[in-house]
Amino acid sequence: MEKNILLGVTGSIASYKACDLVGMFRKKGFTVRCVMTRDAKWFVTPLALETLSGQTVYRDMFKLPEKRDTVHISLVEEADVILVAPATADIIGKVASGICDELLTCTICAADCPVIFAPAMNDKMYTNPIVQDKIEYLKGKGYHFIDPVEGHLACGRSGIGHIAPLEKIIDKTEKVLSARI
Numbered sequence: 001m002e003k004n005i006l007l008g009v010t011g012s013i014a015s016y017k018a019c020d021l022v023g024m025f026r027k028k029g030f031t032v033r034c035v036m037t038r039d040a041k042w043f044v045t046p047l048a049l050e051t052l053s054g055q056t057v058y059r060d061m062f063k064l065p066e067k068r069d070t071v072h073i074s075l076v077e078e079a080d081v082i083l084v085a086p087a088t089a090d091i092i093g094k095v096a097s098g099i100c101d102e103l104l105t106c107t108i109c110a111a112d113c114p115v116i117f118a119p120a121m122n123d124k125m126y127t128n129p130i131v132q133d134k135i136e137y138l139k140g141k142g143y144h145f146i147d148p149v150e151g152h153l154a155c156g157r158s159g160i161g162h163i164a165p166l167e168k169i170i171d172k173t174e175k176v177l178s179a180r181i
Contacts, residue, residue: 003177004031006075008084008104009049010091011039013154014120014163018044021085022052024170033075034058035104037091061103076110080180083173084108085146086120086163089131095143096134114176116144118169123159146172 005025009018022032034049034057046057058075076082084091084104091104095115100106108115117138125131126148139145146169151162163169 002029002031003080004033004078005173006079006082006107007032007034007053008082008087008091008108009034009036009040009044010084010086010088010104011037011042012086012088012120012163013043014086015040015043017163017166018085019048019052020166021083021169022049024166025173026053028170028174031055033078035075035107037102037104039090058103061106075107076112079111079113081113081173081177082108082111082115083118083169084116085118085169087117088119089121089125089128092117092119092131092134092138096137114142114144114180116146116173116176118146118164119148119161120163121148121161122153122155123157123161126161144172144176 007018009015025032032053033055034053036046036057036059046059049057094105095108100109135145146164148161149164150158150160152158153161
């Protein structure tokens with residue numbers, strides 16, 4: 001049975017890895033649709049994700065590339081899993097607080113499928129007690145996380161916050177999907 005992944009791409013320097021994720025998932029036979037936050041476009045283009053996924057990329061609830069009724073609901077109904085990779089402190093905080101101020105947060109709020117976050121951010125942001133509280137809160141509500149790893153960060157130093165290896169993200173996504181069967 002074909003599985004559908006809704007990939008949320010946020011405004012992180014690690015957003016370019018979403019392109020690799022799309023290609024890797026497609027090679028495994030998954031359908032991948034992408035939703036980009038407003039800030040994601042600074043790091044990866046919708047055209048790149050559309051070309052790699054073969055699907056429309058969604059960015060704005062009110063400027064849709066095709067007519068769809070209540071787009072966030074339609075996207076959720078088609079998704080077997082929502083994967084947010086990379087997941088910024090901003091998206092984690094918004095979801096934990098119930099803030100629905102753009103298409104990705106509205107879609108996650110309406111989700112009845114599993115949601116997985118793969119955080120990627122500066123080590124000081126990741127270890128911030130508020131961010132950690134939000135992560136623990138979401139875990140307690142049934143959201144899944146793929147912890148970041150120690151690695152080179154955009155600021156030029158190394159620390160915790162580097163997005164997990166893509167193979168680990170794919171493995172976790174497949175495990176979450178297989179648990180739903």
